[in-house]
Amino acid sequence: MFDPADFPEPTLVSVNGVELEVFEAGRQNAGNPIVLCHGWPEHAFSWRHQMPALAAAGYHVIVPNQRGYGNSSRPAEVTGYDIEHLSGDLVALLDHYGYEDAAFIGHDWGAMVVWGLALLHPNRVNKVINLSLPYQERGEKPWVESMEDVLGGDFYFVHFNRQPGVADAVFEENTFQFLRNIYRKNEPPREPRPGMALIDLARAETPLGDPVMSDGELAVFVSAFESAGFTGSVNWYRNLDRNWHLLADVDPIVQQPTLMIYGDRDAVQKSERLAEFVPQVEVVDLDCGHWIQQEKPEETNRVITEWLEQRDAD
Incomplete structure (x- = not known):
């Protein structure tokens, strides 16, 4: 287990x-940056196991709490969380440190941002490593509309967009319970039930499966969301269709060398056509659920550092 007191x-x-709360490791490796982008409902702390390993591998490790999270700014406007703003924050972060480009690692929503960054600002990204969420094809219809057609109005992406504020309020009333219940592994299979699954999860008094982290680690996430609330982070979801429009005229092919890490037991679907959009991709599957870098820290670190070493040797 990781002692939160050891986090930078x-x-x-x-x-x-905006102001971003940024955590660093390996400053002595200035000139070799790698930026780690968390997902939802996460925090820079989700990379606690990767930061020392990447610093030891020779990287200047830069880990922001992205806008809406932790002590970073939480703009009031929903449109302040679209892909242009989120990728723009990362470009500006590189400028702040004086870097032309960097390797980027994303998990979950952080992966969505890194995919978008690689398309919108390809010259600022030299390598892509994404966990859980593969490249999302831009189909004929905006993403939320497509999800609504296939998955219905209670699917959380759709619900967040169609019923703004409802889920956020439930998460805020049940912050500890929601985060305790969502950060689980080895969960038994469940029959799908009607209703909004994440609201039900936030209200469930008994968690399923096993905890992903210690009570002390979980307390870091709980404290951050008790302070920041959930609306800023949920606003990322409320820009999905806006992002679809913003990416309309962008070359959809990710040209950078890319590592895609899936959890075999993750509910997020793998992409069968990943290599069509990401021609330089290598895919690795780990035996875990959604919280890949926290469930399997040593394996994740080994896969990432070996891949980076190989790329740098090429």
């Missing part, structure tokens, strides 16, 4: 009209 102290960095 943050600095607040002004970028792109």
Whole structure:
């Protein structure tokens, strides 16, 4: 288990009209940056196991709490969380440190941002490593509309968009319970039930499966969301269709060398056509659920550092 007291102290960095809370490791490796992008409902702390390993591998490790999270800014406007703003924050972060480009690692929503960053600002990204969420094809219809057609109005992406504020309020009323219940592994299979699954999860008094982290680690996430609330982070979902429109005229092919890490027991679907959009991709499957880098820290670190070493040797 990781002692939260060992996590680096943050600095607040002004970028792109917001302040980001940024954690660093390996500053002695200046000139070799790698930026780690968390997902939802996460925090920079979700990379606690990767930061020392990447610093030891020779990287200047930069880990922001992205806008809406932790002590970073939480703009009031929903559109302040679209892919242009989120990728713009990362570009401005590189500018702040004086870097032309960097390797980027994303998990979950952080992976969505890294995919978008690689398309919108390809010259600022030299390598892509994404966990859980594969490249999302831009189909004929905006993403939320497509999900509504296939998965219905209670699917959480759709619900967040069609019933703004409802889920956020439930998460905030049940912050500890929601985060305790969502950060699980080895969960028994469940029959799908009607209703909004994440609201039900936040209200469930008994968690299923096994905890992903210690009580002390979980307390870091709980404290951050008790302070920040959930609306800023849920607003990322409320820009999905806007992002679909913003990416309309962008070359959809990710040209950078890419590592895609899946959890075999993750509910997120793998992509059968990944290599069509990401021609330089290598795929690795780990025996875990959704919280890949926290469930399997040593394996994740080994896969990432070996892949980076190989790329740097090429």
